[in-house]
Amino acid sequence: MQLTNEELRVKIDELKKKLSVTVVAHFYQRDEVFEVGDITGDSLELAMKTKEDNAEFVLFCGVGFMGQSVKVLSPEKRVVMPKIACCAMARMIDSMYFDESVKYLNDNGIPNENILPITYINSNADVKAKVGEMGGMVCTSSNAKKIITKALGEGKKILFVPDRCLGQNIANQMGLKSMVIGHEGNPQECDILCYDGFCSVHQLFTVDDIAFYRKKYPGILIATHPECDPAICDASDFVGSTSQLIKYIKEQPEDQKVAVGTEFNLVNRLRPKNTYVLSSTKPECPTMNETTLQDVYETLKAIDDGEPINEIEVDEKTQKWAKIALERMLEL
Ligand code: 13P
């Protein structure tokens, strides 16, 4: 018999009290899952707060690379995920495609010693490990500018993977020259060379959506995530990570209308009034939405039964180098 959400919440609370487990949930999770999170936040906050947590088990409600990052940073923790859902962007690159990108730069006259790779946290551990091994580091959407500023200090060209939009948006903000690998441009003349990956959810927002809202509600503010296309970010009043968007919108007067370009679940719980989803197509992240309250309950129950399911494992070599790449970011 299917349990109701209310019944599931009671059972989840009972199991949380009984077990040494911390439930972690990203802002894009369904409301009912987000509400049972002990730690909630954006990808950077989740990586940092979970590292400080002492429970034996971390039950991570999010996408695969996020649970993997916890395991990489704290290999002694047992990390389980109700659904090992893989972020569509993270899936666009693996270590082989990473090597091909390095080769493209080499073939264009940029040797390895002049390349500093940076990977967006939305990548799997094998890619983070490659980046760590080459002296590079991880960034998130909330600290990308800071990380790139630091990296540029080394006088090298930045290979930015996998999100071409985040790479180009930061380059535009900082007045740097960028190009997407394999597209038009001369790599020798660019500061940032971006891999051709993207988030399909954030590609749903269009310049026409912005024009529509500006015409319908003169004075409306447009706030978007830097995974949106550069044309969208250039036409926005504010661009920020999920936490930065939440802060910006909560600081607005109650009657200020804001249209937001990021995942639906986050936008929907922001404010009771005057907040709009910047798209006529519901921007739901399919993988973030895979995790249900029933899954959370079953994952807790499996721990209680002594047979944890969906446990994250990362091999030793990958863990070592991916950790170095993540820690270089956390040190900043
Ligand atoms: P944040 O780093 O802002 O949490 O974003 C993660 C993500 O997957 C956005 O699509």
Ligand code: SF4
């Ligand atoms: Fe990945 Fe996009 Fe979903 Fe974020 S919204 S987890 S980048 S697919």
